[in-house]
Amino acid sequence: MLRIEGNSLRMCDRLPRRSFLQIGGLAMGGLALPDILRAEQISGNRKSHKAIIMIFLAGGPPHQDMFDLKPNAPMEVRGEFNPIATSVSGIQISELMPRVAANMDRFAIIRSLVGSEGRHDSFECCTGRQFKSVQPPGGWGSIGSSLSKLHGPVDPAVPPYVDLSLRMAHDPWNIKGAGYLGKAHTPFRPDGEAMQDMTLSTISQDRLNSRASLLASLDDYRRKVDRVAQTSRLDPFTEQALGVLTSPKLVEALDVDREDRATRAKYGTDDTKVLGYKLDMGYQAVMSRFLQARRVIEAGARCVTCSFAHFDWHGNNFSDARKVVPLLDQGVAALVDDLHQRGMADDVSVLVWGEFGRTPKINERAGRDHWPKVHAALLAGGGMKTGQVIGSTNRLAEEAEDRPVHMQEVFATMYHNLGIDVAATTIPDNSGRPQYLIDQHEPIRELVA
Numbered sequence: 297m298l299r300i301e302g303n304s305l306r307m308c309d310r311l312p313r314r315s316f317l318q319i320g321g322l323a324m325g326g327l328a329l330p331d332i333l334r335a336e337q338i339s340g341n342r343k344s345h346k347a348i349i350m351i352f353l354a355g356g357p358p359h360q361d362m363f364d365l366k367p368n369a370p371m372e373v374r375g376e377f378n379p380i381a382t383s384v385s386g387i388q389i390s391e392l393m394p395r396v397a398a399n400m401d402r403f404a405i406i407r408s409l410v411g412s413e414g415r416h417d418s419f420e421c422c423t424g425r426q427f428k429s430v431q432p433p434g435g436w437g438s439i440g441s442s443l444s445k446l447h448g449p450v451d452p453a454v455p456p457y458v459d460l461s462l463r464m465a466h467d468p469w470n471i472k473g474a475g476y477l478g479k480a481h482t483p484f485r486p487d488g489e490a491m492q493d494m495t496l497s498t499i500s501q502d503r504l505n506s507r508a509s510l511l512a513s514l515d516d517y518r519r520k521v522d523r524v525a526q527t528s529r530l531d532p533f534t535e536q537a538l539g540v541l542t543s544p545k546l547v548e549a550l551d552v553d554r555e556d557r558a559t560r561a562k563y564g565t566d567d568t569k570v571l572g573y574k575l576d577m578g579y580q581a582v583m584s585r586f587l588q589a590r591r592v593i594e595a596g597a598r599c600v601t602c603s604f605a606h607f608d609w610h611g612n613n614f615s616d617a618r619k620v621v622p623l624l625d626q627g628v629a630a631l632v633d634d635l636h637q638r639g640m641a642d643d644v645s646v647l648v649w650g651e652f653g654r655t656p657k658i659n660e661r662a663g664r665d666h667w668p669k670v671h672a673a674l675l676a677g678g679g680m681k682t683g684q685v686i687g688s689t690n691r692l693a694e695e696a697e698d699r700p701v702h703m704q705e706v707f708a709t710m711y712h713n714l715g716i717d718v719a720a721t722t723i724p725d726n727s728g729r730p731q732y733l734i735d736q737h738e739p740i741r742e743l744v745a
Contacts, residue, residue, distance in 0.1 A: 345450050346643050346714040347593045348439065348678075350601045351586075351628065352421055352461070353650035354469040354579070355608030358664050359672035360656060360693045361617050362390050364407045373656045373692050376614045384683045392621040395629035396674070401683040402632050402641070404743060406673045408687025408696035411703040412652040414668030416608070417468035421651055422601070423475070424707030424734040432725035434476030439710060440599030441474035442733055444481040445723055446716065451596035453543035455484035458592050460585045461603035462578035471601045476725045483601065486550060549595035552587050563587045563630040570619050571606055579606035581620060586627040590634050593644055598714075607650055611661035624648075632676045645678030645713045647706065656692045670696050673706060678713035680743040704737040712739040 360366060365379040365388065379388035382400035389397050389405070396403055413426050420426060422438040429436075437445075440457035449456045459471045474481040552560060564583040573579045581604065589600040604627070605620045628648055635641045653671030654664030670689055676682060687699040711718045711733060718737070722730035 345596070345598070346645075346678075347597065348443075348599050348645045348647065348710055348714065349589045349593060349631070350421070350439070350599070351624075351646070351648040352418055352469075352471065352601060352603045353605070353607050353624070353648065354418070354464060354466070354603050355416065355606050356650045356652045356654055356666060356671065357607040358609065358613060358617065358654040359407070359670070359689075360654065360664070361613070362393065362621060363405050363672040363674065364689055364693050365390055366656075366691060366693050369656075369692055372658050375658060377617070387683075387685055390621065392617060393625040395625045399629055399633065402636065402676055404675045404680060404682045405685045406675070406687055406701050406706070406740075407685055407689055408698065408700045409649070409653075409671045409673050409703060409706070410669070410696055410700045412668040412671060414652050414666055415468070416466065417651060418471055418603075419468070420703055421649060422472040424704050429735075432476045432727070432729070432731055434478075434726060437475035437477040437481065438472045438483065438599075438601075439707065439733075440483055440601060441477045441481040442711075442723065443598040443714065444474075445477050446721070447598055447714075449596065450598065451545065453545040454549070454592070454596035455546070456596075456598040457481065457483045458597045458599070459483035459485045459601045460588055460592070461485075461601060462580060462582065464578035464603060465576070469603065471603065476731070477723065483599075486546070545595055546592070549591040550588055552584050552591070555587065555591075559634070560584075560587065562633070564623060564626045567619075567623060570623065571616060573606065578603070581605045581623045583623065583627050586631045587634075590631055590638075590640075594638070594640070609654070609663050610659070610665055611663040613654070613658070613663045615662075628674065628676075635677055641677045642679045643677075645680070645710055646676040647673065647710060648675070649673035649706075653693075656694050669694065670700075675706075675709075675743070678710070680709070680713065684742065686740065686742050701740060702737055704734045705740050707734045708737045709739040709743055712744055 360373070361375055361377050365377065366374050367379055368374075378391050380391045380394065380397055381388055382397040384400040387400055387405075389400070411426070412420060413428065415427060417427075419436075423436040424439065425431070425436045438457070440459075444456040447456065461471050464470050471483060473483060548554060563586055566583050567581040568575060570581040571579060585602045585604070589602055592600050604624060607620070609616045628646070632641070632646060635644050635646070650671065652666060652668040655667045656664075659665060670693070687701055688697050689695060690697045708718050711721075716733070718733050722732055725731050
């Protein structure tokens with residue numbers, strides 16, 4: 297790996313991390329930066345800085361214990377938690393989420409979410425498509441890849457699609473890439489193992505001043521890199537690539553030490569052992585990622601995705617929820633408050649959800665099993681009409697009773713907030729056939745003006 301030595305960073309979990317930017321294959325799917333920038337220009341990108349932050353709750357969070365409590369249901373359904381009042385009259389959520397409750401006017405809850413195929417996979421939450429749908433060659437791409445393709449970068453030094461998720465041991469949970477949209481629109485993943493993928497160590501800062509030297513080193517590293525280094529003049533895409541590599545903008549955005557102490561404290565402290573998993577499994581409650589997400593969007597990213605902890609609680613549902621849900625509550629509330637304070641709330645949509653819900657009936661291990669019939673989502677920002685609950689479930693939270701909302705309607709809403717009409721916008725696949733971003737679903741009428 298070609299690296300540039302830099303000063304180490306210290307994140308909220310007090311683990312030393314390095315500022316990083318990877319040049320070649322690992323973070324960008326094998327393309328050199330000039331190739332990526334060239335592909336972005338060919339795609340005919342246009343500019344806008346609407347953005348989305350998606351928090352993926354891998355495993356399927358229990359809707360009955362977070363957003364849709366049933367205090368009058370039998371004990372084997374209602375569980376151990378009580379509902380509490382929120383800042384919006386008539387809306388109650390779990391006692392584990394007091395910060396969101398106190399700011400409910402800034403949030404919207406969907407309690408009647410349908411359309412899940414019930415797989416432990418981030419695919420539907422990333423693409424808006426079902427597994428059973430007929431896919432073009434290369435497969436469906438994530439929403440961030442679509443934004444990258446349609447809108448391109450806000451700033452050439454900041455990738456339009458950034459994934460801040462830890463690498464999860466269950467591979468299907470990892471955030472999906474570009475599919476048929478191509479490697480130029482793959483999410484930039486600044487976090488490899490212990491954030492080392494962004495460190496450049498074999499090239500000094502002085503050598504960066506010589507573009508020819510840098511390109512020669514790239515040639516050695518990739519073995520089959522093109523012969524740009526042998527030309528006397530660099531093309532515009534190589535100039536842009538060098539701008540990304542030498543610009544401090546992305547590295548600074550990822551460095552939460554640049555925030556004041558009060559802001560960092562509001563987001564909370566990273567809990568790397570929240571559920572007792574080994575660190576390399578990727579199921580940590582890294583609170584600083586919420587802050588990084590805001591900073592990366594502010595720097596110019598159009599889409600930031602981030603996984604948080606682990607919610608596949610077939611056993612010990614209530615003890616695990618007591619550990620994880622209050623941290624999620626703190627991180628999400630801090631993020632949305634930050635967006636409002638910085639005047640970003642109308643432009644940045646926040647979506648918090650998992651791949652399905654959990655069974656109404658508690659099993660013999662004090663857990664809840666998989667339940668794809670209905671689940672919930674939390675939304676904020678994006679100019680949406682917040683301070684409301686959309687839909688309802690029956691008395692046992694088994695199925696949508698009023699206003700079922702399909703997962704694709706959530707995607708249609710996100711695209712709407714980003715200024716994209718899903719009924720009219722297509723992207724050609726590798727055969728030249730135009731592909732709609734999702735199937736024909738309207739935005740959620742209760743949320744959009």
